[in-house]
Amino acid sequence: MTRIIGIDRHRLTTDGEGVTTLAAFADCPLHCRYCLNPECHKRGYGKEYTPQSLYDAVKIDDIYFRATNGGVTFGGGEPALQSAFIEAFRAICGRDWRITLETSLNVSEEHIRRLIPIVDDYIIDIKDFDDRIYYSYTGAHNALVKSNLRLLIRHGLKDRITVRIPLIKGYNTHNDNAFSQRMLRKMGLTKFDRFEYVVNAPKKHTNFYKLAGLSIPMDLSEK
Numbered sequence: 001m002t003r004i005i006g007i008d009r010h011r012l013t014t015d016g017e018g019v020t021t022l023a024a025f026a027d028c029p030l031h032c033r034y035c036l037n038p039e040c041h042k043r044g045y046g047k048e049y050t051p052q053s054l055y056d057a058v059k060i061d062d063i064y065f066r067a068t069n070g071g072v073t074f075g076g077g078e079p080a081l082q083s084a085f086i087e088a089f090r091a092i093c094g095r096d097w098r099i100t101l102e103t104s105l106n107v108s109e110e111h112i113r114r115l116i117p118i119v120d121d122y123i124i125d126i127k128d129f130d131d132r133i134y135y136s137y138t139g140a141h142n143a144l145v146k147s148n149l150r151l152l153i154r155h156g157l158k159d160r161i162t163v164r165i166p167l168i169k170g171y172n173t174h175n176d177n178a179f180s181q182r183m184l185r186k187m188g189l190t191k192f193d194r195f196e197y198v199v200n201a202p203k204k205h206t207n208f209y210k211l212a213g214l215s216i217p218m219d220l221s222e223k
């Protein structure tokens with residue numbers, strides 16, 4: 001059983017190939033100052049699922065997934081913490097659905113090793129390559145992020161990785177942003193998404209859905 005704080009269907013090109021359904025897990029090891037999804041830190045928020053009950057909830061779109069090379073995108077919170085759940089989900093859904101992971105990669109290597117044979121594509125929010133900036137923004141260091149990134153690259157997965165490099169008001173600059181991209185390029189990565197975080201937004205949970213481009217939030221009052 002794990003807690004999922006939102007499911008959103010019929011997403012196109014926002015987080016993975018084809019038509020995708022986003023499943024957002026609760027819990028995250030980071031504390032980003034402008035967290036888009038603060039509900040992931042609230043105890044008891046969302047609804048509990050088993051891999052089978054999640055499969056049952058999302059299989060309605062099987063035909064779209066198959067027709068468009070789409071599938072399920074796991075986000076959060078931090079989905080890589082739920083590697084065992086995702087592994088069990090893959091065993092149920094088979095190889096025909098694409099599984100994409102939207103992750104900070106700031107988890108123990110054990111999780112990433114478990115996910116490597118399962119996940120098709122990775123969308124990695126790097127925040128900032130500079131550890132001082134990363135720490136001031138997230139309250140955590142980024143050594144694990146870098147070592148996990150190297151692990152994925154060593155496994156020949158660099159072409160399946162898109163790195164998000166945000167410009168974060170009050171924490172990094174355009175130069176920092178460009179520096180992050182240069183360092184990531186040196187590691188062999190080529191796919192980047194540079195953008196600016198929206199800040200000064202009200203911290204209502206509904207805001208997460210707007211900022212993330214979600215349109216159909218699940219009924220969060222349900223338990």
Ligand code: SF4
Nearest residue numbers: 028030032035036077
């Ligand atoms: S990684 Fe995402 S969910 Fe976690 S604290 Fe940062 S913005 Fe929030």
